[in-house]
Amino acid sequence: MLVYSLPGTFETREAHLDLLWEAGATGLEERAGLIRAYFDTETELPAEIRDGQWQDEAEQDWLAAFKATLRPVRAGRITIVPPWLRAEVEAGQVPLIIEPGMAFGTGHHATTRMAVEALGELDLAGLRVLDVGTGSGVLAIAGALLGAEQVLGVDIDPITIPIAVENAQDNGVPEGRAVFVQGTLGDELPGDWNEPSDVLVANLYAELHDLLAGDYAAHLRPGGPLVLTGILTGKLALVRAALEREGFTAVQVREDGEWALVTATAPQS
């Protein structure tokens, strides 16, 4: 997996994202002030975005600095904490321990927090939860801690998978209950995960939600809840249109600053 990372400010980000998609990026994320785009091969890029770097997935210096800033994050019934702050979780809260590392999903991004909150509002007891773009595994693990019987996390970036597995172990989620695989929707999934899930959660970009909306409908049981985030408020119309196109109903939006979370109900047939 090749990663092209370049500085991303609020002003430049929208244009950068569009150029990276057009250049053939297969996935995009933001981390510590950088836009990171995944490519299968090193690609000639337009002049406007040649100020970035092609990289391996080597450990970066920013990680140590980032770790020092972390605080517990409360998200509904769950508090997301790094292991060394476990004692700070208030009584009555469910601790979700995430070792900060190379995978996105420490809980400090508004999108992760909103998604954990939204999962906590569902009755997940005994259900199967599919998490697309699992990163650290945080949303899949939240699903398991909230009572889901089975969770599957899929991510296009192979470095996330062992990290998510380890985070699930750190949270006492048994191996058979939480499975993590590299891939995306449209790929063959393990076990019976090609059958519809009860709940689907995805923290990706609006453009990806647009591309994957048909797969979301195919992977959810009729009437099943969909939780989507990673959506800039300026891109909400794209996601709304995609959900309408695929027959989702009961679309609701919540916002935190520039980020939005959308919930919807899968088509009945």
Ligand SMILES: C[S@@+](CC[C@H](N)C(=O)[O-])C[C@H]1O[C@@H](n2cnc3c(N)ncnc32)[C@H](O)[C@@H]1O
């Ligand atoms: C914003 S992070 C979300 C991480 C975590 N689920 C959370 O909520 O904090 C997005 C993740 O999606 C992955 N990703 C990007 N494009 C993808 C795709 N097409 N299919 C599956 N995963 C993808 C990235 O590798 C990254 O780990």
